[in-house]
Every structure is written in C-alpha cells, then in structure tokens.
Amino acid sequence: MRFSGALTALVTPFRHNVVDEDAFRVLIERQISEGIHGLVPCGTTGESATLSHEEHERVIEICIDQVKGRVPVLAGAGSNNTSEAVRLTCFAQKAGADGALLITPYYNKPTQEGLYRHYKAIAEAVDLPLVPYNVPGRTGCNLLPPTVSRLARDFPNIVGIKEATGDIPQCSRLLAACPKKFIVLSGDDLTALPLMALGGKGIISVTSNVTPGLVAEMCNALAAGDLQKAARLHLSLFALHDVMFAETNPIPAKTALALMGLISDEMRLPLCPMDEANKNKLIDVLHAQGMLD
Template sequence: MADDYTEIKSKLRGSITPVITPFKGDGSIDFEKMSELIEFQLANGTHGISVTGTSGEPSSMTLEEREQVMLNAQQTINGRVPFVPGTGSTNHDETMRLTKKAEDIGADAAMVIVPYYNKPNQQALYKHFKTVADSVEIPIIVYNIPGRTAQNLHVDTLAQLSRDCPNIIGVKESNKDFEHVNRVLQRCGRDFLLFSGIELLCYPMLAIGGAGSVSATANVLPGKVAEMHDAWFDGDVVRAQKLHYELMELNDVLFKDTNPAPVKAALGMMGKIEPHLRLPMDVPSKELQAEIRETLNKYNITVEYA
C-alpha cells in the first residue's frame, strides 16, 4: 500500500462543506438539486466537499442510495476541489463496503465516523478503524462526534491508529473538549490533519494548528466560512477573528434543533431546496423557522420563500 500521503494532506485544508442531501416531497433523493448545491459551494470558494456525513442524513438512506450520492457528488465536483465522503456506519461490514466504494470512484479521502449506538470500547474501536484502513489505500479521516455516537475516541487510541495505519491522516473532532483536541496534535504529530466539526471551535482549532473545518453552517454561507479560513492561512489574524464572530449568530440559530433540520429550513427559505427530511427527522418548529428567517435577513441572505 502507498505510504506517502503528503500531497493529499497538503490539499485537504480550509472549509470542507458537509453538503446536505436534498429530498423531494415523495422522499426520493433530488440529485439535480444536490449538483446545484455543490456548484453553489464551488462558486463561493469552498475548499472541499463532503457528502453522506451527519449533515447528509446517512442513517436515513440505504447503502445503495449512499453510493449513488457519493457518485453523483464525485461526478459533479470532477476534481475541482478535494472530495471526502462520509463512509462510516454503525455496521462494520457496511463501513468496509462504503469506504471501498469511495476508493473505487476516486474520492480523495474517506471520512469514517466512530460507530454510533453500540458504544464499542477503545480496543474495539482500534480494531474497527485499523481493519477498515488496512483494507484500502484511500486516506482516512476519522470522525469523532461523541454527542452523536455516545462514545469518545480517546487520544491514545487515535495516536496508536495514526502510528499503525499510514493512511489514517487526520480526524474531524466534533468534540467540545478543547483540551482533548490540543492533545490530538501533541500525540499524533503536528502534520496530522485536525478538522473542527464544532462551529464555535473552527477558528480556535486553526490557532492551535488545525487544518480546517467541516462546518454545517457552510451549507448556508459558504463564502464567509471559506473566507475565514483564507484570512487565517494568509496571516490576517484580525480578519479571521472578525469573521469568526460575524458567523456566531448564524452558527447558534442553525443548531437550536438537531442538524440538519435548521440548515435545510434555511436552504429552503433561500430557494435552494425543498426542505424535506426523512423520518424520524422532521422540520423545525414554526418559532425556530421564524428565528432562522430573521437571522438570514440580518446576514443579508435573500429569503425567497417564507
């Protein structure tokens, strides 16, 4: 297997948007809208695209649908920016299949979540990720989101995986424990890719040496999120800080209900999609929708539909 991932690690930087999965009124996937959303991202300076992660409602889709979404995204992006689909599942064999599919279609890396619901111990997590990584050559970004999975991938476990699996090149940390994320780079090495999945930590993680973020907010305001990263990497700390605080009110309102319901509501108001979710997810309350609409107006985002 290849052991030099220097080139792709240099490309995986900045704002990697976790694009939502648009559904039609009958519940089917709207692939045309998905391509339009990706084009909207690229036109606004987004540095990379991810699909079928948390924001993409993967647990509401069949394996075949997830594969179709990945392929549609890959074809739409067509090499213009790095493509990092989410390929993890609570089921080990499904994770293996989806990660291999990502490799087969030419994705730049695969994002593999800590298995949710079944709460494996650290030894089991090590075996799971190592088995997946050993089965492919595609780079792997581990996705640690304890609030959703009910299990935290310990720094010691991640550090061992980074030593034993050359293609495990980074982690998306949706982890509010900032001491934990500092120790990731201390233990895994400063060249290990650290991405923030917590919106209010996107800027702070850059300051400690992070590679970027995978922020649901970038679905709605991709230009500002990308610009914050550009400012940081250009050395304009004051501008990056300013954008960090500018984004906070939007970040807050988009997480007053479970992601991606508020994000889809916002995109629906913007005329980008029909804001459908698959059960057991549902649209936000009318009160929250009104607050989202008001917030979009504050950001001068055109609201086409009330």
Template sequence: MSIFTGSGVAIVTPFTADLEVDYAKLRELIDFQIENGTDSIIICGTTGEASTLTHEEHLDCIRVCVEHVNKRVPVIAGTGSNCTKTAIYLSQEAEKSGVDALLVVTPYYNKATQNGLKGHFTAIANSVNIPIILYNVPSRTGCNILPETAVSLAKEVSNIVAIKETTENMSQVAKLMKLADGCIDLYSGNDDQVIPLLSLGGKGVISVVANVAPKLTHDMVVKYLEGDTSGALKIQLDLLDLADAMFCEVNPIPVKKALELTGFPVGKLRMPLTEMEPANAERLAKAMREIGILVK
C-alpha cells in the same frame, strides 16, 4: 500533504416531493458551493442524512458527486457505520467511485472501547488505499476517540491521516495536538469553534454553516491561515448566532430550512427527522439576515 485546507461543506442531500434523492438539485448545490469558494465537498455525512439512505442511494450520491465535481475540489465520502463490515463495504465502493478520501465516524450505539475503536478503524483503513479522516462526535454517537487512540492510529496506520473533532472539550483537542506532534491533520466539526481549532494547528473546518454561507466560511479560514487573525476572528464572531441557530434543533433540520429560506429549497427531511418549529425557524431567519444572507 493535507486532503484539503480551508472550508469543506458537509453538504445536504436534497429530496424530491416524494422523498426520493433529487440528483439534479444535488448537482446545483455542488456548483453553488464550488463557485463560492468551498474547498472540499463532504458527501453523505450526518448533514447528508446518510443514516436514512439505503446503501444504494448512499453510493449513488457519492458517484454523482464525484462525477459532477470532476476534480474541481476534493470529494470526501462519509462511509462510517456501527457495523465494521458495512463500513468496509461502503468504503471500498466509495473508493471505486473515485473519491479523494473517506470520513469515518465512530461506531454509534455500540459504544466501542478504545481497543475496539482501534480495531474498527484499522480494519476499514486496511481495506482501502485512500486517506481516511476519523470523525469524533461523542454527542451523537456516545463514543469518544481519546487523544492517545487517535495518535496511535495515525502513527500505526499509514492512510489514517486526519480527524474531524466535534467535541466540546477543547482541552482534549489541545492534548491531541500535543501528542500528535504533526502526525495527524485536524479539522473542526463545530462551526462555532473554527478559530480555536485553527489556533491549535487545524487545517480547516467541515462545516454545516457553509451550506448557506460558503464564501464567509472559506474566507474565515483563509484569512486565519494567511495571518489575518483579526479578520478571521471577526467573521467567526459574526457567524456565531447563525452557528447557534443551525443547531437549535438536531442537524440537519435547521440547515435544510435555511436553504429553503434563501430560495434554494432542497426538500423535506426523512423520518424520524421532522420540520423545524416555527419559533426556531424565525430565530434562524433573523440570524441569517444579520450577516447579510437574503431571506425570501
């Protein structure tokens, strides 16, 4: 059984004026997402600025999320690291908090070999008893999970059950799904490629855009899975300009600005991330207005 089908939001981590984690605002964001159809909450991923959180903050965010969601939808915690020992620690602590699954990114900067990736992910998976989603995002990590490696892991390690693909190489994704023959679930990590990945057998999306357009993102996936491919395609095409604007600067700079523009401020970004350039912020606001998102 899939961890979830539909739209999972890669939720931001809100900060107070002095850049402490704003747990009250996080609870508000969670409620907003669930009330608008989001099918899963992904906490402490790239969009959640996990790389700038202390381990204590990281685990506190996970605990607060699990407690506040209270089983309404699955909670998936980002627990990856470029250090296998650290990833095991975070994964074990997240499991103790009651998360439904883990999202584990490739070990960035180290640029492990394919055998290194197999060893890394196997060690993490063997340290816990909950499902794991592999996270392949070569543009940010300099490391690519090849289809053969992902399929080998899924077949050999019982709790490695899915992969979030954020590669631009659709041929690689197609090869993955051919080799997998159903042994691994697929989630899109690119908001502009949801329909193509669903057409290859994907179960949904782990979305940045869903932070500000949760219902549209949910509806797009549901329509496709229910057979309304033309309706799903229309939403995908309608969302393209917003998806592009969301990544005109490094994520999560634009998505935090987008939430601010809707009147739902979530605080600044921790360094080394900086505020969005004014011209890009206007581009983002224009894309939001075009699909009916109220910009205040």
C-alpha cells in the same frame, strides 16, 4: 494539504422522498463558485442514517461526477458495523473519492481497543486516505487522543480526524499527541476558530451549506496568519452558527436552504420540520446576514 480549509458537510436534498439530483448538483456548483475548499457527501448533515445503500452510493457518485476534481471529495463511509464500513469505504475508493470520512461506531459503545481495531480493519482494506469522525454527542463513544495517536502512527492512510467534541482541552491533547502532518479538522462551527488557532487545519462545516464563501474566507484568513480578520469573520457568523444548531442538524440548514429557494423543505423521519419559533429566529438571522430579501 489535501484536506484543509473549509469543507462543507453537504445536505442531501429530497423531493417527494427521493434524492433530488438536480438540486444537489446546483448546491455543489454554488459551493465551488463561492470558494469552498472541499465537499463531504453522506455525513451526518447528509442524513446518511436514513439513506438506503443504493442512495448512499448514488449521492457519492453524483458529488464526484459534479465536482470533476475541482475540490477534494471526502465521502462519508462510516458504520457501526465494521464490515459494512469496509464495504462502503471500498466503494468510495472505487468511485473516485479523495478520501473517506468514518464516524466512530455508534450505539455499540466500543472500548478504545475496539475503536482501534475497527479503524485498523478499514485501513488495511483500502489505500484511500481515511479521516475518523469523533462526535460523542451522537455516537455514545469518544475516540480519545492516545488512540488517535496510535492510529496515526500505525497506519499511514489514516491522515486526519474530524474532531466534533467542541472540547478545546481534548483538542489540545490531540494536537500534542499526533504527528505534525496529521490533519485535525473541526467538526463544530462554534469552536472552529480556537481549534484552528491551536493548529487545526480547517473545518467540516454545517454553516457553509448556507454561506460557503464567508466560512472559506475565515479559513483563508487563518491560513494567511491574519487572526484578527478570522476572528472578525467568526464573530460575524456566530449568530448563524448558533441557529444552525437550534434544532438537530440538518433541520436548520435544510430549512435555511429551502427559504433561500435552493431545495425543498424536506427531510426524512425521524427528523421533522423546524419548530415555528426557531424558524422565525432563523429567518431573522438570515435577513441580518443578507441571505434573504
């Protein structure tokens, strides 16, 4: 299965408001060396909303170049403008991505029929594997299981979904409605284990920016049928999952990586540095996890 296990929603490091290409390559190598199963550049965690079109394309190119086929690259290519999403997805295919992650159109608040037609337009423009991304808390719309099932059955290149509602009953309906080969990936670290226990195939993780090895190990345990080990790893990571969302993602993830000396502590407005009280909580958790000296 091309997209399964632990895939990291990569941060985009900046230095002096420019994409830090060297730091990004170091992050990618660290991910692969610790056993990650796939990488996702230019998603929400990658601050895609504040990247220029040129930066967006360059970040995808760097990731594909650095990975060199060792793990799948699922490139963020979504937009609330369907024609723009088509253009970005065509670029991802031309650049050599293994698939494209496509967020539901934000702000527009389309109907279910509008969502279907949005993904239909993209699916008909490329032959790249496509993974819609459902995160109503950010977009204001919810891609419901009947619509996902319709897309999965009508378009063979719509191969899965990143489901980030954190709503386990909706995830259950989704798994029941879609073909068995359809890939359901959790987009929520806090509820990834129960979704995978129900039949989900993995996680597009924020926490794995910080600790890719442990998130990958949890997914490996589930794939091997060792629910007890997976649950133990999930619980050991739970405090880190919690603090990764103490403020808007990717503020905590970037702060953690900066504390670990891997990137500069820089994000783009309207995101801003982490509140000191939350940063101290993050430091405590990182110490407890053995991530800081």
